Amino acid sequence: MRSQKTLQAIALSTAxxxxxxxxASCGLGQPQGQTTTSPAGPGTGSASPSQSAxxxxxxxxPSSAAPATTTPAGPGLCxxxxxxAATDATGGGAAGSVYMKLNLTNTGSDPCILKGFPGVSLAxxxxxxxxxxxxxxxxxxxxxxxxxxxxxxxxxxxxYTQAGNYTDCSPVDAxxxxxxxPEDTESLFLAQPTTACSNADIKLLTIGAFQPA
Numbered sequence: 001m002r003s004q005k006t007l008q009a010i011a012l013s014t015a016x017x018x019x020x021x022x023x024a025s026c027g028l029g030q031p032q033g034q035t036t037t038s039p040a041g042p043g044t045g046s047a048s049p050s051q052s053a054x055x056x057x058x059x060x061x062p063s064s065a066a067p068a069t070t071t072p073a074g075p076g077l078c079x080x081x082x083x084x085a086a087t088d089a090t091g092g093g094a095a096g097s098v099y100m101k102l103n104l105t106n107t108g109s110d111p112c113i114l115k116g117f118p119g120v121s122l123a124x125x126x127x128x129x130x131x132x133x134x135x136x137x138x139x140x141x142x143x144x145x146x147x148x149x150x151x152x153x154x155x156x157x158x159x160y161t162q163a164g165n166y167t168d169c170s171p172v173d174a175x176x177x178x179x180x181x182p183e184d185t186e187s188l189f190l191a192q193p194t195t196a197c198s199n200a201d202i203k204l205l206t207i208g209a210f211q212p213a
Contacts, residue, residue: 075111078148080186082108085179087158087192096165102158102207104181104188106148114146114154114210119180119187121205122196124173126189131174131196135205143209157208160194169197182210 088101102120106112117137121130138157146154158177163169174196179188197204 075113075147077183078104078106078112078114078154078181079184080179080181080188082106082110082112083181083188085177085188085190087177087190088155096162098160098162100158100160101155102177102179102190103153103155103213104148104179104210105153106150109150111147111149114148114182116143116182117207117209118156118182119178120158120207121178122174122194123176123178123189125175126191128175130178131172132198133200133203133205135207136203138206138208141208141211144211146210146212153213154210155213156210159206161204161206163195163197163202163204166197166199166202168199169202170199171195172198 083104084107086103086105088103089098102118104114104118120135122132123130135158138159141157148154163171172195174194176189176191176193179190180186181188
């Protein structure tokens with residue numbers, strides 16, 4: 001009877017040792033607290049635990065806008081209200097024509113520009129309309145900007161053909177010339193009595209572009 005109890009005790013002891021060994025072998029296969037990570041894919045990296053995040057950057061305040069600048073406007077075109085007109089007949093004449101300078105002088109207080117051809121016609125009087133045809137343009141001289149300071153003069157060559165050269169002229173007395181500065185609807189009257197042709201098909205006047213004096 002005692003031998004049977006002894007055998008039972010030995011069997012229990014052996015079973016306990018086997019259980020302890022089994023538990024120990026399972027513990028060695030996966031240490032507690034260890035985590036596994038998947039390897040990074042191509043072209044990527046994982047941050048090292050010792051590296052700290054880059055410091056946040058603060059955007060610089062926008063610089064104050066530069067003050068707006070305006071370009072001062074240049075001189076405008078000369079207008080009839082700020083001009084005076086005169087002629088200089090020293091150009092002489094040929095074949096029944098008289099060549100003269102049509103002078104426009106800046107009588108204003110600011111500079112202005114003469115550019116191009118004036119409109120010129122013969123007129124019955126200071127308030128009257130044109131007689132016959134207006135002057136045709138002589139484009140042999142190129143158009144240029146003629147800057148006139150106060151008191152300065154620009155000129156254009158004016159040719160008058162004697163009315164007596166034309167048998168179908170239907171002559172009439174003219175008191176002078178009506179002159180329109182380039183691109184102006186107002187005019188100047190230049191008193192200079194002469195003979196005009198009431199036949200508008202007769203062109204007595206030719207005018208060139210303004211040039212500096």
